[in-house]
Amino acid sequence: MADLIAQGPQPQDRWRKRLTASQIALELGRGECRFSTPWDDRISRRHAMLRWDGRTLVVERLAEARNPIFWRGGRADQLKLQVGDHFVIGQTTFSLVEQRVRVVAPESIHAAEHSFEPSTLKQIRYRDADRRIDVLARLPDLIRGATSDQELLSRLVNLLMIGIEPARFIAIIRLSMDAPPNSSDTVRIEDQTPTASDGKSLGIDILHWDSRLLTGTQFSPSASLIRQAIESEQSILHVWGMPIEQLDSHSTQSEQVDWAFCTPIASDACPGWAVYVAGDYGVIPGAIPSESTSRIARELQEELKFAELVATTLAALRQNRYLQRRQDCLRSFFSPVVMEALAGSDPEVVLAPKESCLSILFCDLRGFSRESEQAKGRLRELLERVSEALGVMTRHILRTGGVIGDFHGDAAMGFWGWPLATPQDALRALEAALSIAGDFHGDAMKDSHMHGFQVGIGIASGNAVAGRIGSSDQVKVTAFGPVVNRAARLEGITKMIPAPMLIDHATAESVAPFQTSMGFRLREIASVLPYGMSQPIQAFEVIPTAHQDIDRLHSDLLAYTKGRDAFQQGRWKEAREWLEPLQMRDRAAGFLLRHLFDQQPSHPWDGIIRLDQK
Numbered sequence: 217m218a219d220l221i222a223q224g225p226q227p228q229d230r231w232r233k234r235l236t237a238s239q240i241a242l243e244l245g246r247g248e249c250r251f252s253t254p255w256d257d258r259i260s261r262r263h264a265m266l267r268w269d270g271r272t273l274v275v276e277r278l279a280e281a282r283n284p285i286f287w288r289g290g291r292a293d294q295l296k297l298q299v300g301d302h303f304v305i306g307q308t309t310f311s312l313v314e315q316r317v318r319v320v321a322p323e324s325i326h327a328a329e330h331s332f333e334p335s336t337l338k339q340i341r342y343r344d345a346d347r348r349i350d351v352l353a354r355l356p357d358l359i360r361g362a363t364s365d366q367e368l369l370s371r372l373v374n375l376l377m378i379g380i381e382p383a384r385f386i387a388i389i390r391l392s393m394d395a396p397p398n399s400s401d402t403v404r405i406e407d408q409t410p411t412a413s414d415g416k417s418l419g420i421d422i423l424h425w426d427s428r429l430l431t432g433t434q435f436s437p438s439a440s441l442i443r444q445a446i447e448s449e450q451s452i453l454h455v456w457g458m459p460i461e462q463l464d465s466h467s468t469q470s471e472q473v474d475w476a477f478c479t480p481i482a483s484d485a486c487p488g489w490a491v492y493v494a495g496d497y498g499v500i501p502g503a504i505p506s507e508s509t510s511r512i513a514r515e516l517q518e519e520l521k522f523a524e525l526v527a528t529t530l531a532a533l534r535q536n537r538y539l540q541r542r543q544d545c546l547r548s549f550f551s552p553v554v555m556e557a558l559a560g561s562d563p564e565v566v567l568a569p570k571e572s573c574l575s576i577l578f579c580d581l582r583g584f585s586r587e588s589e590q591a592k593g594r595l596r597e598l599l600e601r602v603s604e605a606l607g608v609m610t611r612h613i614l615r616t617g618g619v620i621g622d623f624h625g626d627a628a629m630g631f632w633g634w635p636l637a638t639p640q641d642a643l644r645a646l647e648a649a650l651s652i653a654g655d656f657h658g659d660a661m662k663d664s665h666m667h668g669f670q671v672g673i674g675i676a677s678g679n680a681v682a683g684r685i686g687s688s689d690q691v692k693v694t695a696f697g698p699v700v701n702r703a704a705r706l707e708g709i710t711k712m713i714p715a716p717m718l719i720d721h722a723t724a725e726s727v728a729p730f731q732t733s734m735g736f737r738l739r740e741i742a743s744v745l746p747y748g749m750s751q752p753i754q755a756f757e758v759i760p761t762a763h764q765d766i767d768r769l770h771s772d773l774l775a776y777t778k779g780r781d782a783f784q785q786g787r788w789k790e791a792r793e794w795l796e797p798l799q800m801r802d803r804a805a806g807f808l809l810r811h812l813f814d815q816q817p818s819h820p821w822d823g824i825i826r827l828d829q830k
Contacts, residue, residue, distance in 0.1 A: 218268070218299055218314045221426075222253055225307045227378045228354065229255035231370055232426045235312075237270035244275075244310075258283050258306025273297040273312050315429075317387070317422050319439045328509035332451040337521040348522060351379045355529055368533075369424040376491065376526055377426055380519045383495040384473050385435045387425035388481075388530075391446050391488035423489070437492050438476060445478035446490050451520050453477040455509040475512055479523045483531035491523050532603070566635050567693065569683030574633040574695055575645035575675060575723060576703035577618070579609045579652055581626040582670040582711075602626055605656075605669050612651040616644040619682075621694040627707070631695045634682035642677050642726035643734075649673045649717055650736065650760060670716070674706030676753075677722040702753060705746040709755060712827065713741060713807045721754040735761050739773050741804050742780065745826045752824045757804060772798055776805055783808050784823035 221232045233251060244251040247261040263281040267274045277285050277293045284291040287303040295303060302311040342348050358375060362368035369388050376386045420442060427435060438454065445452040455475045476494035483489075581602065606628060610620055613630035621629040630648065632641035656671050680697030706718040719727075724738055731737055737759045745752040761769065779794030792812065798805035811825055 217316075218273075218312055220251070220266070220273070221311045221313060222251070223309050223311070224253065224255045226255065228374060229253075229308070230374050230377075232373075232424075235266075235268040235273065237268055239267070241265040241267045241276075253305075253308050256306045256308045259308065263305060271298070273301075275303060315427060315435060317425060317435045317437070319420050319437050319442075328455045328513070330453040330455070330513040331448065332453070332517070332520055334450075334524060337451065337517065337524055340517050340521050342518055342521070344518075348379065351375060352525065355526075366424065368530075372526060372530055373424050373426050376493070376523065377428065379522050379526070380493055380495070382516070382519065383493050384429060385425065385427045385437075385492075385494045387435070387437060387492045388423045389425075389437065389442060389490055389492050390421040390423055390486075391442060391490070392419035392421065435494075437494070438478075441476060441478050442490060442492060446480045446488055449480055449482060451477060451479040451524060453513055453516060453520065455512050475516065477516065477520055477523070479520065479527050481527045481531045481534075483535045485534035486531055489531075491527050493519070493523060567684040569681050569685060570634075571679055571681050572634045572637055573641070573678065574631045574680045574682060574699060575642040575677040575726075576621075576680070576695060576700050577613065577630045577632075577645050577649060578674045578704045578707035579628050579630075579649070580672045580707050581605050582672055608655050609652055609671075612648040612655075615651075616648040618644065618648060619693060621682075622692065629694075629700075629704075631680075631682060634695065642675075642723045643730060645675050645677075646719070646723070646727050646736075646758065647734070649675060649758070650734070653716055653760065654762075672707050672710035672714075673717045674703045674708070674710065674719070675717075675723050676700075676703035676706060676720040677726065678702070678720075701749075705749065706753065706755060709744060709746065709753075709827070713755075713757075714803055715741065715757045717758040718755045719758060721756070724754075724756040737761055737769065737773065739776060739804075740780065742808065743784070743824045745824050747828055772802060776802060779805065780808065783812070786821040786823075788812060 218235050219232050220235055221230070223230050231253075242251060242265065243249040243262060244253070244259075244266055245261050245263040246252060246254055246256070246259050249262075251266060253259050260278075260281045260283070262278050263283075264278055264285065265276045267276075273296070275285065275287075275295050275297065283306055285293070285295065285303055285305055287295045287297075287301075292303075297303065297312045299312055299314045302309055304310070354375065358368075358371045362371055373386050373388060377383060380386065420437075420439060422437075425435060441452055441454050453475065454477070473494045473496050476492065479491045479493075481489040481491065606623070606626070609628040609630075613620060613628065616632070618630040618632045619634065621631050623629075630645070632645050638644075652671060653673065656669060676699050678697075678699035680695045680699045682693075682695040684693050685696075702720055706720060710716060710718055718741070719738075724740075727734075728738055738756050739759065741755045741757050743752045743754050759769070775794050775798055779791050779798070782788075782791040782794060792809065795805040795809050799809055
């Protein structure tokens, strides 16, 4: 069995794909295909067709391909590759390799063994925290961009290769359990089940693996190390210490690796899963003194901590998907109102997409980048804090009868008005927003894990299509339409004004009568036209009145309204007279003044502030 490896200009621009003998040609390009290389703009959307017969890889350049294929020092429109050959398109090299995986059992080589509790690794500080954070910052996009479990595992292995520089081999493996997971929740196995030399099955599956080497070197993970790590639920490190001439030909060290560690992935959705890493730390072949094995163990603690963090992230993602499937069509994202509708009707009818009048809320977590810099040695703690913050958002959305529509990195989207519309949908959306904002402010934040984070919230109301959208194996309940984009833009505008909570005109009209009873005040900020939109948005700020000097607030709002009216009507001098006394304590007044001073409104002035891409 052979693999095709693509390597672009950056370390992260890489994949390893298993080739299966077939008469059907497979597409290579930058589009949506199995052999997609999105990082290289010199590769056309449809560039070549591949056909593997088990011995030869035939590559044929397509007519619409803009750039040539280079092979053996020249251009070629059709080429036949054997194992060990490679070809180049643009900045990407494609290598045909044949590297086998053979799990070694029983172990015949003595190894110095070190075990690591998660609490021990948590205390370790990275010496290169900036680089680690840079690699881990790719995780959200990596997870969102994966179209399947197999693609996700491929991307995670690649990220581990970037983050763990001493590694030669990295694999995500699974120790077979008595009760295997449901087939719908299982990834496709890359290799046949490894066996020992006597043919007895070891019950260990290689879900995905990769190597820095492009030779035919065999990868031989240690069965005893894998079992010990998974059964003990600890990261286990083995450092081999026998002279190389005494090694068994099937041993791990005979592949020129001096150490290997296995980190379990603790999750009900990943039963028996683990990350396996093996590498060479520059040890000279020959007898390795015991003090050297201890030194290597100390040096590798940071690599173990990095692997544990990635394993924790994978476990959380798989657990979330596992629970979603078990809850039947994302039931964990439904409020009691939706669950009642599902209980009393045919779910297919209730969940079917339909047009409804919705109130959409976008809530974005602010301060993540700053907190990442301050938590260089406490990345697991940072992950827990972000999860807690997202939990606050989802809890209040569900509590007020909303539906969780989607997660966008460190932001959540919820909506009200589906499957059952009520006159209070906009009010419920605002109630959720006020509760979320309240949990991120005040004295309660001082002792909270969310200390240091803030939120920006945008709400818009109008017609949209909502319901179950997607294919049979990838489905979610969400909403789409112009109102969804408007709510997302309002949330983004909160960074520019800045104001923590902005709503559109339709929402403001619905909630205005409840200002006193719910403890907030509304004011129109301005008419803004976000970049890329054709219609302006009347942006209103929601100001909670708790802990406010009501008389001062009333006076400031009155002055701002007069200044804003003068601004919109082009009476610049009068606008400055009203707004300048407010700017030290009113960020919205400062926003209008900056527009006056830095970007003089065009003439004839139509009262609309046009925002750039920022």
